[in-house]
Amino acid sequence: MFKYLPLLWANLGRKRLRTSLTLASIVVAFLLFGLMQTLRVALTGSPELAGLDRLITMHKTSFIQSLPLAYLNRVKGVDGVLVASSQDWFGGMYQEDRNQLATFAIEAPTFFEVYSEYQLPPEQKQAFLQDRSSAIVGKLVAERFQWKVGDTIPMRSNIWTRKDDGGNVWPLKIAGIYEASNGDNQSIYMHYEYLNESRAEIRDMIGWVVVKVSDPDRSAEIARNIDALFVNSSTETKTSTEKAFIQGFANQMGNIGKLLTMVAAAVFFTMLLVTANTMGQSIRERINEIGVMKTLGFSGRGVTSLVLAEAILVTAIGGLIGLGLAALVSKGLSAAVAQFFPVLGMPAATWGIGAVLIVVLGSLAAALPCAQAGRLKIVDALRKT
Amino acid sequence: MADEALVRLRGVAKDYKRGSETVHVLHALDLDIPKGDFLALMGPSGSGKSTLLNLIGGIDRPTAGSIEIAGQRTDSMSDGDLGRWRANHVGFVFQMYNLLPVLTAERNVELPLLLTKLSAAERKKRANAALKLVGLSERAHHKPRELSGGQEQRVGIARAIVSDPTLLLCDEPTGDLDRKSGDEILDLLQALNQQQGKTIIMVTHDPHAAARAKHVLHLNKGQLGHEAAA
Numbered sequence: 001m002f003k004y005l006p007l008l009w010a011n012l013g014r015k016r017l018r019t020s021l022t023l024a025s026i027v028v029a030f031l032l033f034g035l036m037q038t039l040r041v042a043l044t045g046s047p048e049l050a051g052l053d054r055l056i057t058m059h060k061t062s063f064i065q066s067l068p069l070a071y072l073n074r075v076k077g078v079d080g081v082l083v084a085s086s087q088d089w090f091g092g093m094y095q096e097d098r099n100q101l102a103t104f105a106i107e108a109p110t111f112f113e114v115y116s117e118y119q120l121p122p123e124q125k126q127a128f129l130q131d132r133s134s135a136i137v138g139k140l141v142a143e144r145f146q147w148k149v150g151d152t153i154p155m156r157s158n159i160w161t162r163k164d165d166g167g168n169v170w171p172l173k174i175a176g177i178y179e180a181s182n183g184d185n186q187s188i189y190m191h192y193e194y195l196n197e198s199r200a201e202i203r204d205m206i207g208w209v210v211v212k213v214s215d216p217d218r219s220a221e222i223a224r225n226i227d228a229l230f231v232n233s234s235t236e237t238k239t240s241t242e243k244a245f246i247q248g249f250a251n252q253m254g255n256i257g258k259l260l261t262m263v264a265a266a267v268f269f270t271m272l273l274v275t276a277n278t279m280g281q282s283i284r285e286r287i288n289e290i291g292v293m294k295t296l297g298f299s300g301r302g303v304t305s306l307v308l309a310e311a312i313l314v315t316a317i318g319g320l321i322g323l324g325l326a327a328l329v330s331k332g333l334s335a336a337v338a339q340f341f342p343v344l345g346m347p348a349a350t351w352g353i354g355a356v357l358i359v360v361l362g363s364l365a366a367a368l369p370c371a372q373a374g375r376l377k378i379v380d381a382l383r384k385t
Numbered sequence: 386m387a388d389e390a391l392v393r394l395r396g397v398a399k400d401y402k403r404g405s406e407t408v409h410v411l412h413a414l415d416l417d418i419p420k421g422d423f424l425a426l427m428g429p430s431g432s433g434k435s436t437l438l439n440l441i442g443g444i445d446r447p448t449a450g451s452i453e454i455a456g457q458r459t460d461s462m463s464d465g466d467l468g469r470w471r472a473n474h475v476g477f478v479f480q481m482y483n484l485l486p487v488l489t490a491e492r493n494v495e496l497p498l499l500l501t502k503l504s505a506a507e508r509k510k511r512a513n514a515a516l517k518l519v520g521l522s523e524r525a526h527h528k529p530r531e532l533s534g535g536q537e538q539r540v541g542i543a544r545a546i547v548s549d550p551t552l553l554l555c556d557e558p559t560g561d562l563d564r565k566s567g568d569e570i571l572d573l574l575q576a577l578n579q580q581q582g583k584t585i586i587m588v589t590h591d592p593h594a595a596a597r598a599k600h601v602l603h604l605n606k607g608q609l610g611h612e613a614a615a
């Protein structure tokens with residue numbers, strides 16, 4: 001097939017403006033597809049990254065409502081709970097409002113027991129555990145702002161105010177830079193005690209509790225037992241597996257995911273029409289040439305294969321450029337929206353799906369022109385000189 | 386002559402449907418063309434010259450009769466077999482050259498060789514040898530729009546002979562050329578016939594062109610007329 005590449009390539013250069021416009025439409029279609037895949041995964045979460053042995057206990061109504069700190073110790077006492085760790089939302093901004101960074105106030109000692117996938121050098125971990133005004137930051141966010149261990153960063157909260165001066169700035173000393181195998185390398189983790197003792201609004205309240213269980217097979221039973229502790233209280237809880245928690249979040253976004261899929265389908269359908277029309281026009285203009293090729297001995301199947309290969313080649317060029325651009329744009333976007341989507345990035349599977357789409361869409365676009373070229377009678381074609 | 390015939394037609398007829406009407410283009414032709422001949426087919430427009438050439442070249446099929454080329458019945462071959470047979474045995478030269486405008490002269494000449502198992506280097510070597518034979522080596526990397534009509538036709542001839550076919554079929558090869566260029570093409574065809582031993586069948590309206598052939602056959606209303614030595 002490689003021996004036909006010069007012919008295929010030359011055919012693409014036959015009407016450069018038309019080929020460029022067709023390529024542009026394919027590039028845009030695959031760029032949108034790549035971005036929508038990125039957004040869909042960002043919006044619907046990545047349940048596969050969840051730990052199978054972790055549960056999340058949150059307010060029964062919504063995870064934005066707080067739980068009493070006292071719940072943490074009660075959860076720790078439930079049979080089957082290995083360790084439990086609290087988290088609270090800080091809502092961090094750095095320097096400018098647009099630099100919003102996912103910042104959590106955590107119970108530091110237990111955090112690393114619950115999340116073993118967060119790794120940093122032992123001396124940095126120790127420094128963090130010993131200094132309540134320190135924080136650990138993800139590798140990517142440290143690179144983005146060129147932070148080093150030992151730097152003190154003024155982190156603003158868009159939720160809390162300080163009770164001492166009424167301001168909203170918490171100076172955080174960077175004790176360590178972590179790398180997390182679950183993809184969360186854009187977050188900041190500070191001490192809960194530091195936030196709890198200095199904020200003006202509420203005291204001794206936490207956002208949610210992350211629980212590590214001794215036996216994942218008992219997760220349902222343990223979750224029921226945790227919620228049973230607080231039933232009929234003023235603050236009832238809802239405990240689910242971390243996977244279900246992420247999936248539940250995903251389900252809330254289900255309509256957006258469906259909408260994005262529909263938009264992507266519409267874009268691809270339009271691209272299909274554009275490419276099919278271009279290929280059809282191109283074949284109509286080349287009827288005589290196809291007749292000549294058949295005269296020289298090219299079979300109907302051979303000519304059809306060349307038309308098909310040409311359509312797939314143009315779709316592949318446009319598709320790969322589009323997906324490449326989508327990957328670059330996703331990378332750029334991930335810094336801008338890190339607070340909301342710490343794991344934003346074009347999923348690797350998009351390349352695989354893209355490759356399948358290139359072949360399928362290229363083949364569909366070429367179907368009619370292929371049939372025309374294959375059926376063409378030599379004597380009829382040669383009359384079109 | 387009949388015993389050594391390279392091309393043997395027996396009772397060949399060709400009809401076309403035009404709406405509800407059947408047009409009889411060729412009527413029960415018998416024809417033998419010996420190996421190494423240079424035959425000119427003449428006749429008025431619509432007499433069936435090109436149709437006869439297409440039938441001999443295997444790009445159309447007869448309504449009746451048999452066609453045998455170098456001992457092989459081509460009228461009963463499948464489309465696939467006929468395509469392969471054309472690639473190996475027939476070189477076509479067209480009035481309008483019919484080169485692919487997006488390819489260089491070298492790539493155009495190489496086109497029939499893409500159907501073979503030859504390596505890229507061998508294909509290139511053979512294409513350049515064919516171009517040298519027609520005197521266009523220095524134009525190998527030019528595209529058809531950068532060539533004169535005569536040069537385009539030479540490229541067309543190089544493409545026709547590159548796979549060393551048994552038969553060379555030329556449909557009005559000088560019909561679109563001025564006299565000087567036409568003469569150069571006819572010189573080339575004559576040389577291919579005399580020096581390379583190629584069997585050539587040429588359709589032409591032009592008595593001047595027909596005069597270059599060894600034999601001339603006249604076709605009128607689908608029937609062969611007298612045969613004459615040119």
